[in-house]
Amino acid sequence: MHIDAIQTPAVLIDMDRAEANLAMAQDLANDLGLGLRPHVKTHKLPGLARRQVALGAVGVTCQKLGEAEAMADGGLADIFLPYNILGAAKLDRLAALHGRVRLSVTADSAETVAGYAARFGPEAPLTVLVECDTGMGRCGVQSPEAALSLARQIDAAEGLHFGGLMTYPPLGHGPETNDWLTRAKALLEDAGLASEVISTGGTPDLLRAGQIPVATEYRPGTYVYSDRMQVAWGHGTLQDCAMTVLATVVSRPTPDRAVLDAGSKALAADTCGAPGFGHLPAYPDAVVTGLSEEHGVVDLSACTRKPEIGERLRIVPNHACVVSNLFDRVHLMRGDEVEEIAQVTSRGALT
Amino acid sequence: MHIDAIQTPAVLIDMDRAEANLAMAQDLANDLGLGLRPHVKTHKLPGLARRQVALGAVGVTCQKLGEAEAMADGGLADIFLPYNILGAAKLDRLAALHGRVRLSVTADSAETVAGYAARFGPEAPLTVLVECDTGMGRCGVQSPEAALSLARQIDAAEGLHFGGLMTYPPLGHGPETNDWLTRAKALLEDAGLASEVISTGGTPDLLRAGQIPVATEYRPGTYVYSDRMQVAWGHGTLQDCAMTVLATVVSRPTPDRAVLDAGSKALAADTCGAPGFGHLPAYPDAVVTGLSEEHGVVDLSACTRKPEIGERLRIVPNHACVVSNLFDRVHLMRGDEVEEIAQVTSRGALT
Structure with a gap:
């Protein structure tokens, strides 16, 4: 099928x-001796995830149980789910998943560890890493000492296996993150606990992954498509962005003024360091000033050439991951030809 | 099923x-002698749309062809699609839909009208209203004179029927909108063109619908659920908000700090006049300060009582319509019991 159809x-x-983005990241990880564990949240496509593994990834990362279940269905065999899984229903699903794939999860509280410990047994221990807040201000234990305390709780549970440390560091804080994790690793070693995996992530800092030599794995997600937000944060250029939204x-x-048939239900209202809600490669001086649900309003005042009614154009979105989540299918293109129409899995199945 | 499950x-x-929101709007429309034509973009549920019609709505409004097709599938018989439908593929779909339901559309350009005129014939003319930009700055002809010019083009086409005028007015501009439409209606009448329908809309101005007496129909969407944005814009209170996102x-x-398992893939990143990305009725002083894709970060510093790990709580979202679009199904609740699990139609089928 041609793009015009x-x-x-x-x-x-x-x-x-x-493919260039995938190869770049795998080469970088290989050079650094890091295990690459791509985050599938960006594409939610088992086919692309399998390709990432074929290129050398040690496994994949998922952010929700539903995402992990979809990836297991899609043939992925090694899944890291860096999330606190709570409640009987989800722990049952986690146990079912644990029976199908090589699985690891995280915890950042005694409550979460207690839930895992009550659900899993010594016949098939669950690998649990301690999530560390190295400055992001989201989840995670607040100090290396707290990491040690939680690691001890995990290690003491018959049905759990302490797997190491995980963080999502704030942008541009590689050295501080490395210090934090190095201190935690040493504290744990002193207590006889080995950190088999030390996992960090984030596409914006991917090219600076070497700043965290204590890490053993890296979890970039957006790098496969990249987007305007990544570019605004210093990762590559707009020419690296593989995802566009085709609009009329x-x-x-x-x-x-032009109005496009792509609004917040297609592009999402996420903002980024650059002005507006997307970049139009064919009209680089145009600004997508506003989104209603099904309309994108474009200011053409800085453009010399201007689009006509009925013209179709591409938009580089601000945030690729949330755009994937808005569409049931994506068109994998080779030039102007559709190579495959891929179904986006675990959309709307966010539990 | 109980909420706990x-x-x-x-x-x-x-x-x-x-139901109280639906009844309020229908009563108001009845009192004003206005046809109520609810916008289904908010709920995307044929069952709720049928209920709106049963209560007295003259039909429904859809924003995309895919939405209209889903509503036709769901038994809705009178659909207004206030959008410029362009291109052969979509005009074919429009023609198929026209064979199934009482259909009307809009145009704001000669190009759009020419497309309709080339596709539809006198045996079953398509009703076309002229979209008017009465100050919103989105689509629409820019003056009553331009409305007349386009209405003449529609009227001159054998396969089209001029249906009247449509606008989405800017918030709080009822009197100016009424002036604009009254002038356009008079111009058209002088030219022998009757505006059978004059359609306006918007939940934020619903309670001021009487400020546009020239209108014959009103298209509110969000009123059925309401949300934090509507309340910020002066429509009702948080107690009217029927949609919440249940999170852990x-x-x-x-x-x-608390972190919820609802991020931008559940709540959407839309902002509104109030601080943060949602309101927590159980913790009204909490602020949802940040969303990543699957995490919502909550600042509890102003709260006296604070939630515990594993606690489940409700969030009133900023924008209900985009939340509906993120979920495959919604739980219709009667108190704490699930009355029905309803499938959200035309999610991810945005064309």
């Missing part, structure tokens, strides 16, 4: 660019 | 509140 709005993935100009109400 | 994150609809506290890393 695709109805808008639609997600296009430039596979040449995506449905209105040109004034000389300086 | 629902895995999080999940959408809950308080049906007592939703998965981490309490510091005394003043």
